[in-house]
Amino acid sequence: MKNIREKLSKFDFSAILAPVLFGVFIMILWQTQLLHKLIGTDVFTLPLPGRIVRIILDNSPTILQNTGATLIAALGGLLFGSLLGYLLGVLAAIFPKWGSGGLTIVSAFNAVPIIAIAPILNNLTKSISDEPQIRSMVAKILVVTLTSMIPMSVNAYRGLTNVKPFSEDLMKSLAASNWEIFSKLRLPNSVEYIFTALRISVPGAVISALVSEYFAEFIIGVGRQIRENIVLAQYATAWSYITVACLVGIILYVLLLIAEHAVLKKRR
Amino acid sequence: MGKIKKVLSSSKMVTVVWVLGFIAVWEIGATIVGFTKRTPENVLPHIYQIFGSMFSTKLINGSQTALQLVLSNAGVTLLRAGIGLVIGAAIGFLLAVLMSRFKIVEKTIFPYLMIIQMIPILGMAPIILAITKDIDQSRIIIAAILTFYPVATNTLAGFKSVEKEKQDLMYSLAASRYQIYKKLLLPTSLPYLFSGLKIAAPMAITASILVDTLQGSGGLGTLLSQSLKHAMSIYVFWQIVFVSAAIGILSYNLMSLLEKITSPYAKNKKKGEIK
Secondary structure, three states: OOHHHHHHHHHOOOHHHHHHHHHHHHHHHHHHHHHHHHHHOOOOOOHHHHHHHHHHHOOOOHHHHHHHHHHHHHHHHHHHHHHHHHHHHHHHOOOOOHHHHHHHHHHHHHOOOOHHHHHHHHOOOOOOOHHHHHHHHHHHHHHHHHHHHHHHHHHHOOOOOOOOOOOOHHHHHHHOOOOHHHHHHHHHHHHHHHHHHHHHHHHHHHHHHHHHHOOOOOOOOHHHHHHHHHHOOHHHHHHHHHHHHHHHHHHHHHHHHHHHHHHHHHOO | OOOHHHHHHOOOHHHHHHHHHHHHHHHHHHHHHHOOOOOOHHHOOOOOHHHHHHHOOOEEOOOOOOOOOHHHHHHHHHHHHHHHHHHHHHHHHHHHHHHHOOHHHHEEEEEEEHHHHHHHHHHHHHHHHHOOOOOOHHHHHHHHHHHHHHHHHHHHHHHHOOHHHHHHHHHHHHHHHHHHHHHHHHHHHHHHHHHHHHHHHHHHHHHOOOOOOOOOOHHHHHHHHHHOOOOOOOOHHHHHHHHHHHHHHHHHHHHHHHHHHHHOOOOOOOOOOOO
């Protein structure tokens, strides 16, 4: 009991109160339509928060279906991309001279806009399946795979090579085999770096999934629905999909932070 | 003999070999596609075909060759991305100064900076277009939003990396707030500002191209969607892929160059940098 009270007294309430008040302030501006006057728009293009929530609740089956499609693309790509990226990092750590050069090339791909990659992969995967639903999904997953592979490979390489000075020499002098050095020194050292990479690639995966949906053949997914509804001038529905997209991004990131906390805490 | 070996083992050579390897893989893929597909240029053309089309003098829309068309549109896209980048960087920097100056501003704003990082801004591109009703404005706004938060968080980390002792010293020498910022905080935070800009610059270009695709009014994205619908030679699309990749990489290098010019004394080691 005393412990909790101590923690509470140490806890800085303004750190929570200030941002919450700010958020409430914006919400009030929004609900009273002062925000609309400020940025010069109307309730039709920027619906009130209550209406957006109601649309999400009313259309929950359709929205869930689209969210599912986006999640499969984002998480599937994230999984394959992270595995592939880590593997590349391992290869680069085994052959450092050629590997680090290769990683420079890989990180150059980081600057290539997703917009340019998505249509290429769409074309490449045309013949994979006769079902447009399946081949679009494959194309989307490939886009996300590429974008999440890059931060993982660079960070995995860093984690596998940035070991404590002399620790490798020490293990060598104790006649540790290469495999032992890898599994007992390099691998554990890279765990922290895996999370650094994921902090970049989780939001990146959501964005790539949304953008690749724009170009996909089969019309499904949160990103595509945002666009389709705006074309139809159904702004309120588009806003509800935007809200869902933001929620997906935030929830995935928070889950990552929880996982990171759990894993890294155990190691300490 | 020794010289050749030295050249072969230099780091530039490693890069060259990797680039050659990449070209080889592409070409093997293109050859396979060439044999198996009816219209191979839609799927994966040979690299020499793409570069060949860049130098062809055939006029595509009456007055411009394919490359001229792509480059003039790339200029439009770059200009808008550039304006957005500058505005976003300015706002981000100001915000970082405010956050470092007033604790309450930092407490209020910083959580939202974290949240912005998690939400897909690019997905909101169409709605920003709907609000502003002007394609140029929305391009600039989205590029600015994507720029301001990496700049703000990184610059703030830069301000915080300044040793307390240095600030105390300046304070005890009766330096004004302005002098402390100008002579101590600003130079220290510059490398951080640039690592923010290095993240932001390619993103601003991506954003600009994406917004282009929403409405036709010039720019790489407009051209991209037109050529994908076969309104013009498909090689225009492939040129756009190469050109946008090139400007993405160049924008990153430009930021590194600016960093070297403005802070040549900066140490490589940075603490608490947000990547």
